[in-house]
Amino acid sequence: xTDLAWIEAVMVAARPQAVGALLRYFRDLDMAxxxxxxxxxxxLKTWPQNGPPRDPQAWLILVGRNAGLDGVRRRSREAxxxxxxxxSDLEDEEASLADRLDGSQYxxxxxxxxxxxxxxxxxxxxxxxxxxRIVSGLSVTQIARAFLVSEVAMEQRITRAKAKxxxxxxxxxxxxxxxxxxxxxxxxxxxxxxxxxxxxxxxEAARAALCGEAIRLARLLLRLFPAEPEIxxxxxxxxxxxxxxxxRFDGEGEIVLLEEQDRAxxxxxxxxxxxxxxxxxxxxxxxxxxxxxSAIAALHSRAATPAETDWAGIDALYQTLERMQPSPVVTLNxxxxxxxxxxxxAALQLIEPLADRLxxxxxxxxxxxxxxLQLGRKEEARSAFDRAISLARNxxxxxxxxxxxxxxxxx
Amino acid sequence: MxxxxxxxxxxxxxxxxxxxxxxxVMAKLGAVQERLVKAGKMGPSLRxxxxxxxxxxxxxxxxxxxxxxxFAETKEQLLGFYVIDVKDLEEALEIARDLGAVNxxxxxxxxxxALFNPDRRDKAS
Numbered sequence: 111x112t113d114l115a116w117i118e119a120v121m122v123a124a125r126p127q128a129v130g131a132l133l134r135y136f137r138d139l140d141m142a143x144x145x146x147x148x149x150x151x152x153x154l155k156t157w158p159q160n161g162p163p164r165d166p167q168a169w170l171i172l173v174g175r176n177a178g179l180d181g182v183r184r185r186s187r188e189a190x191x192x193x194x195x196x197x198s199d200l201e202d203e204e205a206s207l208a209d210r211l212d213g214s215q216y217x218x219x220x221x222x223x224x225x226x227x228x229x230x231x232x233x234x235x236x237x238x239x240x241x242x243r244i245v246s247g248l249s250v251t252q253i254a255r256a257f258l259v260s261e262v263a264m265e266q267r268i269t270r271a272k273a274k275x276x277x278x279x280x281x282x283x284x285x286x287x288x289x290x291x292x293x294x295x296x297x298x299x300x301x302x303x304x305x306x307x308x309x310x311x312x313x314e315a316a317r318a319a320l321c322g323e324a325i326r327l328a329r330l331l332l333r334l335f336p337a338e339p340e341i342x343x344x345x346x347x348x349x350x351x352x353x354x355x356x357x358r359f360d361g362e363g364e365i366v367l368l369e370e371q372d373r374a375x376x377x378x379x380x381x382x383x384x385x386x387x388x389x390x391x392x393x394x395x396x397x398x399x400x401x402x403x404s405a406i407a408a409l410h411s412r413a414a415t416p417a418e419t420d421w422a423g424i425d426a427l428y429q430t431l432e433r434m435q436p437s438p439v440v441t442l443n444x445x446x447x448x449x450x451x452x453x454x455x456a457a458l459q460l461i462e463p464l465a466d467r468l469x470x471x472x473x474x475x476x477x478x479x480x481x482x483l484q485l486g487r488k489e490e491a492r493s494a495f496d497r498a499i500s501l502a503r504n505x506x507x508x509x510x511x512x513x514x515x516x517x518x519x520x521x
Numbered sequence: 522m523x524x525x526x527x528x529x530x531x532x533x534x535x536x537x538x539x540x541x542x543x544x545x546v547m548a549k550l551g552a553v554q555e556r557l558v559k560a561g562k563m564g565p566s567l568r569x570x571x572x573x574x575x576x577x578x579x580x581x582x583x584x585x586x587x588x589x590x591x592f593a594e595t596k597e598q599l600l601g602f603y604v605i606d607v608k609d610l611e612e613a614l615e616i617a618r619d620l621g622a623v624n625x626x627x628x629x630x631x632x633x634x635a636l637f638n639p640d641r642r643d644k645a646s
Contacts, residue, residue, distance in 0.1 A: 115542065116534075116625030123533035162626065165596055166531070326537055332573040333533075336590035345573065379570070386574040390589060 113158055120162045121150050121170070125247045126330060128170040130219030135175055137282060139226075139272060143244065145178035146170065152177070217334040218284060221293055224327070228296040229275050236271040238304050238320075243268050246323050255316040256307070294335060298344050298400065301327050305348045310503065321352050342391035343401030349384035350407035353377040365510040369416040381411045402431045421450035438464040442474055445481075454484040472501040476511055483514065492518055523564065523634040524605050524613040526620065529597040530627025532571055549623035557605065557616065564604030565640070572598050597627055604634065 125146065132142035149170045153162075163169045227241040235257065242248045242256075254264035285293060305324035311317025328345040335341055357371035366372075388408050391401050406427045413419040428444035442461055449457035458481045461474065468474035479494035495511050495518070502508035538546070557563040572591035579586040591598060603620070607613045610631070617629045 113625060119534045119537055119542070120531065120626065123531060123537050322539075329536065329571055329573050330533065333590075336573070337588075342589075383570045383574050386570065390574070390576055393587065 113161070114154075117154065117157050117162060120166045121153060122247060124167040124170050126220045126223060126245050126327075127167050127216050128174060129244065129247075130223040131171045131216070132174050132178065133223060133280070134215075134219055134282065136178055137280065139244070139276060139280075141178055141181075142174075144181065145174040148177035148181075149174035218290075220330065220334055221285075221290070221297065222281060224297040224300065224331070225293040226275050226280060228293075228300045229278055231274055231278070232271055234303050235307075236267060237300050238307050239264065239268050240271045240275070241300060241304060241327070242320070242323065245327065248323070252316065252319075256311070256314075256320055258314075294331075294338065294341070297331065298328075298341060301331070302344060302348070302400075305351075309351060318355065321348070321355065324348055325352060337394070339391040339394040339396050340398040340400045342387040343398060343404045346384040346387040346391070347400055347404035347407055349380045349387070350404060350411050353380035353384065353411065359506065362509075363506060364513070365506050368410060373414065376411070384408065385411065397430070397434075399431060399435045402427055402434065406431075419450070421447045425451055438467045439471070439473075442468065442471075442477060445477060449481060449484075454481040457481050458485070470501060472498055472503060472507060474498075475501065476507075476514075479511070479514060483518070488518055522607060522609065523637055524607055524610075525630075525632050525634055526603040526605060526613070526617050527599060527630040527632060528601045528603075528624075528627065529630065530600050531596065532598045532600060534626065535600060536571055546624055550620060553616075553619050553623060554603075556619075562606050562616070564606060564637075566601070566603040568601040569599065600627075604637070 128149070129142050129146045132145045133139060136142050136145065152173055153166075153170065157163075223245055224241065227237050227244060229237070232240065239253055239257070242253050243250065248256075250265050250268065251261055253268075254261045257264060259267075301324050304327065305321055308317050308320030308322075308324065311320070325345065325348050328341065328348060332338070332341050332345055353376050354368070354371060356377065357373070357375035358366055360366050384404065385408055388401070388404050391404075406424055409420045409424050409427070425444060425447040428440060428447060431440050432444065441464055445457040445460045448460055458478070461468075461478060461481075464474065475494045475498035479491045479498060482488075482491035482494060492515065495515050498511045499508050499515075502511065554563055554566070575589075575591045577588045577590065577592050579588060605613060605616055607616065613631050617631055621629060
C-alpha cells in the first residue's frame with residue numbers, strides 16, 4: 111500500500127466523525143461537506159511529508175472548521191452575511207479542540223449524521239444513497255454504478271434528498287435517552303437497508319461493495335455504542351451473511367443455495383467475528399429481532415455440512431421472530447425450516463395462508479414451487495415457478511428458478 | 522532474547538481497507554515473516570479481530586465487572602503481535618522497521634518478553 115492509499119484510508123475512516131462535528135458547527139450540510147473536502151485537500155498537501163497526524167479526526171475537524179469560517183468571511187464580502195444563528199457558538203475557537211471533543215459529543219455527532227439520512231419522508235433508496243454519499247463519502251459515480259442509474263439521475267436524487275432533509279430541520283440538541291434509542295433503531299434499519307441493497311445485487315462488484323460499507327458503518331456504530339445488544343446483533347447478522355459472499359454465486363453468476371454452497375469458501379474471519387458478537391449480545395439478555403436473525407444465521411455458520419444444520423433450532427428461532435415482528439416473510443422463512451423438520455406438506459400448509467399477502471413476492475413462489483416439487487405435484491410446481499420468474503428482480507434470481515423448471519422438464 | 526512486537530494502529534482505517542488492499546499488505550508482511558522463519562527468529566504471531574468484538578473484565582472490583590469493548594478507548598488500538606527471537610534490541614528494531622515499511626501507519630511497541638509459554642493444547646489429558 112502506498113502512503114497515499116494509507117492517507118486515503120485514514121481520511122475515509124475519519125469522515126463520519128469529522129463531517130458530523132462540522133455539521134454541528136455550521137448547521138448546514140453542504141457547508142460541512144465543503145469544509146471537510148477543503149480539509150482533505152490540505153491534508154493531501156501536508157500529510158505525505160510527515161505522515162498523518164496523531165489524531166487525524168481532530169486535525170480534519172479543526173482545519174475544516176477554519177476553512178469553513180474563511181469561506182463564510184470571503185462570501186460575506188460579496189454577499190449578505192448568513193444569519194448569525196447559522197453558525198453555532200464559536201467561543202471555543204481558541205480552546206484546544208481535541209480536549210473538547212469528548213467521546214459523547216463525537217458519538218452524538220455521528221449518530222445525528224446517520225440519523226439525518228433516515229428521514230421518514232425519504233424512500234429507502236434515497237436514504238441509502240444519502241448515507242453512502244454523506245457518511246461513507248462514496249462518489250456520486252460510485253453510487254450511481256451501484257444503483258445502475260446514470261450519474262445525472264443519482265446526482266438529482268441526492269440533491270433532492272438533501273433538500274428534503276434540510277427543510278425538515280436537523281436535530282442539534284443533545285438527545286435524551288429515549289430519543290437516542292429511537293435514533294439508533296432508525297439508523298440500524300438504514301444500515302441494514304444499505305447491506306441488503308448490496309446483498310440483493312447479485313455479483314455486481316459495485317453493489318457488493320455496499321455490504322462491506324454497511325459492515326463498516328455498523329462497526330462504527332458499535333464503537334460508539336459498545337453495550338447495545340441489537341447493534342451487536344445487526345453487525346453479527348451482516349458479518350455472517352457476508353461471510354458467504356464468495357460461495358453464493360457460481361462461475362456463471364448463478365445463485366448457489368445455502369445447502370449447495372462450498373463451505374470452504376465461507377470467510378472464517380467474518381464468521382468468528384459474527385459469532386463473538388452474538389455471544390456478547392446474549393449476555394445482555396435483551397433479545398431483539400437482529401439478535402434472533404443473527405442467531406439463525408449462526409446456526410447455519412456453525413454447521414460444517416448441510417446435514418448437520420440444526421433445523422429444529424432454526425424453526426424455534428423463527429417462531430421467536432414471528433412473535434417479535436410478525437410478518438408473512440418471516441413465516442415464509444420459517445416454512446423452509448419446517449420443511450426440513452416436518453416435511454414439505456407441513457411447510458405448504460404453513461405458507462398457504464400467506465398467499466394473498468405475498469402475491470407479488472418472488473421468494474414465496476420460489477419456495478412454494480420447491481415444496482410442491484418435493485411432493486411430486488409437478489404441474490402446480492411449474493405454475494409457481496413461472497410466477498416466480500415473472501417476479502424475479504434480477505437475472506440471477508430468474509436463472510435460479512429456470513434451473514428448477516429445467517429439472518421439471520427433464521423428469 | 523525474546524521480544525514481542527505489539528502492533529498498534531487506527532483500526533477504523535485498517536478495517537476500511539478493501540479486501541485487495543488488505544491482502545496486498547498481508548502478502549508483503551508474509552514475505553518479511555518468511556525471511557524471519559528461515560532465519561529461525563520467528564515465534565508465534567497473531568492478528569486480532571476488531572475491538573468491537575472485545576469484552577473486558579475489570580477485576581478492580583468484586584465481583585469483577587464485564588464491560589463491552591476494549592480495555593481502553595484509544596486513538597490507536599492493539600491489532601496483533603509478533604514474537605521474535607533476536608540477539609538484541611537493535612535487531613528487534615530492524616525487524617520492526619522491515620515490517621513497518623510494508624504496513625502503513627500506526628506504531629510498533631517493541632517489548633522484551635518475561636515469560637513465554639508455547640501452545641500447549643496438545644498436552645490435554
